Amino acid sequence: MAMPYNPQQLEGKWQKFWNEQGTNKTAEDSSKPKFYCLEQFPYPSGRLHMGHMRVYSIGDVIARLKRMNGYQVLHPMGWDAFGLPAENAAVKFGAQPAKWTYENIDFMKNQLNRLGVSIDWSREVATCSPDYYKWTQWLFLTFLEQGLAYRKRAFVNWCPECSTVLANEQVIDGLCWRCDSEVTKKDLEQWFFKITDYAERLLTDLDNLPGWPEKVRTMQKNWIGKSEGANITFTIPELDNEEVTVFTTRPDTLFGVSYMVLAPEHPLVPKLIAGKAEEAKVLAFVEEMKKESDITRTSTDAEKVGLFTGAYAKHALTGEQVPIWVANYVLLDYGTGSVMGVPAHDERDFAFAKKYDLPIHVVINPEDADVLVEEIGVDAAFTEDGTMINSGQFDGMPNREAIKAIADHLEKEGKGGLTTTYRLRDWLVSRQRYWGTPIPIIYCDDCGVVPVPKDQLPVTLPEDVVIDGKRNPLTSSEDFLHTTCPTCGGKARRETDTMDTFIDSSWYYLRYTDSQNKEMPFSKENADKWMQVDEYIGGIEHAILHLLYSRFFTKVLHDAGMFSFDEPFRSLLTQGMVLKDGTKMSKSKGNVVSPDEMIEKYGADTVRLFILFAAPPERDLDWTDTGVEGSFRFLNRVWRLVESHSDLIKTGQVVNAQDDAAKELNRTTHYAIKKVTEDIGERYTFNTAISTIMELVNKLYTYPETSDRGTLAFGLENLIVLLAPIAPHIAEEMWQMIGKSGSVHNQEWPQFDPQALVLDEVEIVIQINGKVRDKMVVANGLSKEDLEKHVLATEKAIALIDGKTVRKVIAVPGKLVNIVVG
RNA sequence: GCCGGUAUGGCGGAAUUGGCAGACGCGCGCGACUCAAAAUCGCGAGGGAAACCGUGGGGGUUCAAGUCCCUCUACCGGCACCA
Numbered sequence: 001m002a003m004p005y006n007p008q009q010l011e012g013k014w015q016k017f018w019n020e021q022g023t024n025k026t027a028e029d030s031s032k033p034k035f036y037c038l039e040q041f042p043y044p045s046g047r048l049h050m051g052h053m054r055v056y057s058i059g060d061v062i063a064r065l066k067r068m069n070g071y072q073v074l075h076p077m078g079w080d081a082f083g084l085p086a087e088n089a090a091v092k093f094g095a096q097p098a099k100w101t102y103e104n105i106d107f108m109k110n111q112l113n114r115l116g117v118s119i120d121w122s123r124e125v126a127t128c129s130p131d132y133y134k135w136t137q138w139l140f141l142t143f144l145e146q147g148l149a150y151r152k153r154a155f156v157n158w159c160p161e162c163s164t165v166l167a168n169e170q171v172i173d174g175l176c177w178r179c180d181s182e183v184t185k186k187d188l189e190q191w192f193f194k195i196t197d198y199a200e201r202l203l204t205d206l207d208n209l210p211g212w213p214e215k216v217r218t219m220q221k222n223w224i225g226k227s228e229g230a231n232i233t234f235t236i237p238e239l240d241n242e243e244v245t246v247f248t249t250r251p252d253t254l255f256g257v258s259y260m261v262l263a264p265e266h267p268l269v270p271k272l273i274a275g276k277a278e279e280a281k282v283l284a285f286v287e288e289m290k291k292e293s294d295i296t297r298t299s300t301d302a303e304k305v306g307l308f309t310g311a312y313a314k315h316a317l318t319g320e321q322v323p324i325w326v327a328n329y330v331l332l333d334y335g336t337g338s339v340m341g342v343p344a345h346d347e348r349d350f351a352f353a354k355k356y357d358l359p360i361h362v363v364i365n366p367e368d369a370d371v372l373v374e375e376i377g378v379d380a381a382f383t384e385d386g387t388m389i390n391s392g393q394f395d396g397m398p399n400r401e402a403i404k405a406i407a408d409h410l411e412k413e414g415k416g417g418l419t420t421t422y423r424l425r426d427w428l429v430s431r432q433r434y435w436g437t438p439i440p441i442i443y444c445d446d447c448g449v450v451p452v453p454k455d456q457l458p459v460t461l462p463e464d465v466v467i468d469g470k471r472n473p474l475t476s477s478e479d480f481l482h483t484t485c486p487t488c489g490g491k492a493r494r495e496t497d498t499m500d501t502f503i504d505s506s507w508y509y510l511r512y513t514d515s516q517n518k519e520m521p522f523s524k525e526n527a528d529k530w531m532q533v534d535e536y537i538g539g540i541e542h543a544i545l546h547l548l549y550s551r552f553f554t555k556v557l558h559d560a561g562m563f564s565f566d567e568p569f570r571s572l573l574t575q576g577m578v579l580k581d582g583t584k585m586s587k588s589k590g591n592v593v594s595p596d597e598m599i600e601k602y603g604a605d606t607v608r609l610f611i612l613f614a615a616p617p618e619r620d621l622d623w624t625d626t627g628v629e630g631s632f633r634f635l636n637r638v639w640r641l642v643e644s645h646s647d648l649i650k651t652g653q654v655v656n657a658q659d660d661a662a663k664e665l666n667r668t669t670h671y672a673i674k675k676v677t678e679d680i681g682e683r684y685t686f687n688t689a690i691s692t693i694m695e696l697v698n699k700l701y702t703y704p705e706t707s708d709r710g711t712l713a714f715g716l717e718n719l720i721v722l723l724a725p726i727a728p729h730i731a732e733e734m735w736q737m738i739g740k741s742g743s744v745h746n747q748e749w750p751q752f753d754p755q756a757l758v759l760d761e762v763e764i765v766i767q768i769n770g771k772v773r774d775k776m777v778v779a780n781g782l783s784k785e786d787l788e789k790h791v792l793a794t795e796k797a798i799a800l801i802d803g804k805t806v807r808k809v810i811a812v813p814g815k816l817v818n819i820v821v822g
Numbered sequence: 823g824c825c826g827g828u829a830u831g832g833c834g835g836a837a838u839u840g841g842c843a844g845a846c847g848c849g850c851g852c853g854a855c856u857c858a859a860a861a862u863c864g865c866g867a868g869g870g871a872a873a874c875c876g877u878g879g880g881g882g883u884u885c886a887a888g889u890c891c892c893u894c895u896a897c898c899g900g901c902a903c904c905a
């Protein structure tokens with residue numbers, strides 16, 4: 001009696017079974033190689049969307065395959081549980097952030113289980129739990145001990161909508177990464193992590209990450225923004241020879257300097273203008289600049305606006321008077337916050353000099369005879385290479401050489417030298433928000449800034465607070481605020497800022513290796529055992545943010561002796577988005593497909609199969625209803641196939657002759673094993689693995705009833721095993737159906753037999769002058785010479801040559817024979 | 823402006839090492855089964871009447887190019903008054 005495929009019924013049954021059997025627990029067995037498979041953990045926003053389904057389906061296929069392949073696999077899950085939406089929910093619905101968050105976690109955990117993801121829940125972490133954030137605080141203090149956490153007053157990014165400061169990485173095109181509000185500047189004292197100390201290592205070590213997509217490495221390179229040049233120190237005679245240093249990538253043009261520009265916020269500006277006629281005007285300009293947002297200020301089309309300060313500097317080498325200006329296009333926090341102006345050899349300086357009628361000195365003579373020295377600075381700047389002129393002792397030198405020569409000379413004179421600048425800024429880590437890890441710092445009137453001793457952690461986040469969305473409730477929580485100084489025992493108050501949630505997520509993958517540890521964030525032994533993450537799967541949106549921060553954390557903790565590796569993620573897979581009708585799913589567009597409804601309708605196996613089959617993982621995936629139907633149809637097809645032969649394996653094999661059909665099926669089965677193993681295990685092209693499985697199914701369907709039953713049984717059995725990582729529930733059910741004992745997921749992954757792949761005969765292509773003219777079946781394994789001889793002797797070949805002169809014959813065994821005639 | 827990526831039938835995509843372009847699936851058409859439909863099973867198809875032409879355009883290397891080289895275009899993404 002045929003039973004229809006009923007995913008709703010069988011999926012729940014097997015999920016319960018796996019749970020009871022502990023099938024998904026990390027099976028520690030040091031005789032096996034380890035594999036750490038990790039997908040980016042979700043923010044518990046409420047429910048999982050299709051993007052989540054995709055990332056966890058991908059990760060689960062890999063984890064399941066590696067387990068069957070004989071690895072001890074670590075495949076954990078957790079929750080990036082601190083963050084603003086919980087506070088917003090508190091304002092909107094009056095829910096307590098903790099309660100709201102944990103309810104969401106429960107719901108989403110259930111969704112993940114319904115997808116059949118093989119997670120070891122015994123290692124689950126939630127960043128908002130005191131058991132976790134205690135160690136986040138511990139690590140903060142470690143950064144402090146290492147001299148990598150510090151407090152400074154600075155013009156920082158401020159999101160008015162989120163009422164908090166932001167790191168540079170969290171400002172995307174001048175807008176807040178979370179809410180898209182325009183980011184403004186605020187002068188505040190804040191906590192920073194010294195990621196700039198690691199800029200060079202973060203950059204060069206990208207070359208040691210061949211398992212990362214080129215795209216992500218390039219994005220990080222761009223973000224770090226290394227720039228090599230020189231610092232050059234000018235003096236200001238009227239300010240008692242006070243020094244001002246500029247950064248330039250073109251020290252070779254030093255003799256062409258005709259002015260200097262400081263950023264409006266530059267600390268020297270007030271001194272320069274004090275008591276001058278220009279004072280009022282410049283001050284007003286500076287105030288105006290401070291108000292302008294970064295987008296308007298730094299956009300390429302913005303007009304370059306500057307003002308003369310009335311002050312002059314003394315040129316570092318010539319001693320000439322150089323007028324000092326302030327201008328909107330010079331940024332305080334890049335380089336030294338001041339630049340030298342060389343209009344003859346820089347486009348931007350040229351435009352500025354033309355606008356304000358500043359002198360233009362040519363100091364490089366073009367090699368190209370078409371460019372006349374007299375014309376440089378008339379219509380355009382000359383930015384190419386050439387020979388030094390008007391540059392004293394450096395005249396006649398190629399300008400590339402002069403870069404080093406001038407820098408060396410400056411260094412000898414104590415006026416600068418070669419240097420490297422990075423675009424990367426220190427990571428602003430404090431946030432004026434409630435739902436985050438409290439920064440473990442105490443302020444004492446007598447002792448100053450005092451870290452909370454590590455043995456007093458955690459600094460617990462109070463839950464009895466009123467959240468109005470306007471101000472950080474910690475600032476008015478009397479119990480939280482008032483404490484005693486750990487040093488002197490006197491009255492003191494706590495830091496009320498919390499940490500950027502990106503700190504929480506910068507080390508969670510380490511906690512999984514030892515999530516129950518009560519003494520340390522993790523032991524060196526466990527970290528070294530499981531790390532690095534062998535495959536990390538997540539969205540491209542974290543190419544800079546989370547992935548850069550995590551690399552930074554790993555390097556710092558490595559340097560602190562906490563483990564021996566210094567990159568967290570050996571290999572990175574960035575999955576594309578899930579689209580519908582060509583655009584990202586969104587409520588406003590009304591094109592959201594609910595994972596719950598899909599699982600309800602077709603079962604998790606169909607959803608997984610479709611997601612993996614519709615596109616390779618890196619590409620965007622367009623959700624189509626007909627495609628899902630197709631995947632469902634395929635599973636039904638497999639189900640009927642196995643069911644109709646379920647007795648075959650149970651009742652023992654009936655072996656007939658090894659006819660051609662049997663040989664071919666045997667070959668197809670072994671080929672499928674080879675292909676699926678490579679595609680899932682190495683190439684991560686799940687779509688082609690699935691098409692190979694489909695081909696096997698098609699072959700099994702057309703297999704003659706009179707052919708060898710043992711070969712058929714072998715094909716069916718392997719079909720189920722190959723399908724197991726992709727569609728785990730149906731595979732388990734069919735495994736049982738054919739009378740096998742134990743879980744299919746505990747089976748050893750099959751190995752293909754290379755002998756079985758060898759064909760007796762092969763079809764080769766006959767080309768004339770590179771064009772396909774005919775096909776021919778020949779014995780396999782012919783040498784080049786024999787193949788050529790054999791083919792040329794055939795009537796077909798003689799007819800094709802048609803009496804023309806054979807100039808050349810190229811024979812590729814197993815593929816083709818190309819006859820070049822003339 | 824600099825850097826990275828992508829471009830293949832009606833659609834998603836395959837071709838891993840330079841060797842039959844279009845596997846597999848969706849959609850479509852035809853047939854079988856059925857009173858009929860659905861489901862299922864089977865068959866068919868890049869374009870063109872054909873010679874031939876076909877992997878964004880143009881050029882090149884090669885016996886042979888989706889694949890290698892040069893060049894251009896379009897789209898996606900990163901960085902950007904960065905000194």
